[in-house]
Every structure is written in structure tokens, then in C-alpha cells.
């Protein structure tokens with residue numbers, strides 16, 4: 001049995017914890033869960049009944065930092081699900097470093113550490129023989145990273161072009177189909193829980209840029225930083241600009257591009273019949289491979305579907321460790 005801990009017990013952490021505690025993946029035993037208030041730990045495994053919405057009222061809650069749980073040497077796999085911080089990647093970066101240094105495998109959805117310190121973290125993983133998997137950082141449940149690494153590993157990825165942010169795509173879609181202003185579409189998205197109360201990172205294109213850096217570095221060995229991306233968001237897109245695009249069989253989408261010219265994020269005119277022209281909260285990514293040519297993949301880029309990406313990465317770790325007889 002691989003002993004697993006989850007650090008970050010919010011939207012994703014709760015859903016994943018309950019699935020693992022109910023035995024969603026054989027050979028995984030969930031032994032610990034941490035939030036910002038502290039952690040719970042049971043050597044013989046947590047059961048679904050041990051996992052209420054709020055950990056604070058549990059008598060077994062230890063009000064200590066998650067690093068103490070990681071450092072206990074009772075875990076084989078860390079699932080890191082604390083909030084994305086684009087300034088310094090913390091607290092996730094420290095959690096992931098700590099685990100990899102001890103040879104603990106890591107699965108994460110946290111974009112901060114992967115976008116800011118990919119090379120360093122991969123170096124640590126290589127040194128200690130640990131695995132670091134991060135499918136869930138980009139495109140929710142859409143298997144973008146495993147698609148390239150498992151199905152198309154022998155082909156060369158030449159460029160990436162896509163819609164990587166569901167919030168801005170929802171807003172632009174409402175502006176296109178309902179002729180709403182950006183402000184009104186944003187307010188609607190916030191009421192529906194699609195946009196954060198502070199939507200700056202989404203609207204200004206920074207979330208798309210983070211995801212583009214992660215894809216370019218992990219799939220194209222691009223060695224890029226967030227500061228290398230030319231970023232323009234959608235804040236200046238008007239209803240009139242969308243109406244004019246619509247009149248010529250096009251619309252405006254926030255597009256991230258990684259190719260030989262570098263990385264950039266900007267609102268672009270897109271033909272309505274282009275495969276990446278998806279609407280609502282959907283994401284769409286077009287890969288251009290040297291031999292295969294263009295391949296477009298579409299799906300929900302966030303929310304519940306992200307749990308599927310986490311489960312698949314965890315399953316990959318279990319498979320690899322059972323092959324190397326570490327289970």
C-alpha cells in the first residue's frame with residue numbers, strides 16, 4: 001500500500017480525500033490531510049467518516065503546519081493542493097521541495113510552484129528518484145501533458161495554441177452570444193461562481209500565461225519564466241469589437257501561443273468554425289506536431305473534472321511503484 005497525504009483541503013482536496021478514503025484507487029491508503037488550520041493523521045488510514053467539511057472541529061486535529069506532516073516520514077505520496085501563489089509559489093513550493101528531497105512522490109494541481117520552479121523541482125525529483133506529476137495544473141481534467149508524454153512521446157511538439165482560461169472564455173462567449181458588456185458578463189460569472197471575487201489574474205491574462213509556461217516547459221523543454229510571456233488580457237475588449245468580429249464570421253478569444261517566436265497571451269480574432277473556437281467555460285488546445293500535424297483537444301478546464309486528472313496522476317504513481325516493487 002502507498003501511504004498518501006493531501007495538503008490543501010479545499011474544493012479539490014475534499015473531493016479527492018473522500019474518493020481516496022473510499023478506496024477509489026486500490027493500493028492507496030490516505031493517512032493524512034492538512035489545511036491551513038492544521039492536520040489530521042491516522043496510521044491505519046482515514047475513512048470517509050473522518051473527513052467532515054471543516055477539519056477544525058475534529059478532536060484529532062493537530063494545529064501544526066503541513067510541513068510537520070510531510071516531515072513525519074510516514075508518507076510515500078504527497079498531493080499538494082494549496083492555493084496558487086504567483087509571487088513566490090508558497091506555501092506549495094516549500095511543501096513540494098520538502099517531499100521531493102525525501103524521495104516522496106508528488107502529484108499537484110498547484111500552478112505556482114510548477115510555473116515558477118519547474119526545472120529546480122524536476123532536478124530534485126531526479127536526484128531523489130521521486131516522481132513529480134502535475135497534469136491537473138493545466139486544463140482541468142483534459143489530459144494535455146499525458147497526451148504528449150504517453151501517446152505522442154516520439155513526435156516533436158512544434159507549437160501550442162489554445163484557450164486555457166474558462167472564466168474569460170465564459171465572459172467572451174456571453175458577450176458574443178448575448179451581446180452583454182464585459183462588466184455585465186463578469187458580474188454574471190461571479191454570481192455563478194465561475195469568476196473569483198478578484199478576477200484580475202484571469203482578466204489580465206496572467207492565469208493563461210502561467211498555464212502556457214507550464215505546458216511549454218514540460219512539453220517543449222522551453223525553459224521559460226512567467227516574465228518571458230508577452231501578456232495582454234481582455235479588459236479592453238468592448239461589445240462593439242465583438243459585434244464587428246461576429247459580423248465577419250469570427251469572434252474574439254483569449255489565446256495563449258507557444259511557438260518558435262516565444263510565448264504570448266492576447267485576445268485574437270478566431271473563426272467560428274476553427275476547432276479551438278469553443279464557448280462557455282470550455283478550454284481547447286491545438287498542438288502542432290512535426291509528424292502528426294494539428295491535434296485539438298477540448299474539455300472542461302477546471303472544477304470537478306480536475307479531480308480526474310489528479311486521480312490519473314496518482315494511478316500513474318501507483319503503477320510505477322508497483323513495477324519497481326515499492327508497494
Ligand SMILES: NC(=O)c1ccc[n+]([C@@H]2O[C@H](COP(=O)([O-])OP(=O)(O)OC[C@H]3O[C@@H](n4cnc5c(N)ncnc54)[C@H](OP(=O)(O)O)[C@@H]3O)[C@@H](O)[C@H]2O)c1
Nearest residue numbers: 008009010011012035036081082083084091109110302303
Ligand atoms: N478548483 C479548480 O477547479 C482548480 C483547477 C486546477 C487547478 N487548481 C489549483 O489547485 C489548487 C487547489 O485548488 P482548490 O480550488 O481546491 O483551492 P481552495 O478551495 O482554495 O483550497 C485551498 C486549500 O489549501 C489550504 N491551505 C492554504 N494555505 C495552507 C497551508 N499553508 N498549509 C496547508 N493548507 C493550506 C486551505 O486551507 P483552509 O481551508 O484552512 O483555508 C484550503 O483548504 C490551487 O493551487 C488551484 O489553483 C484548482
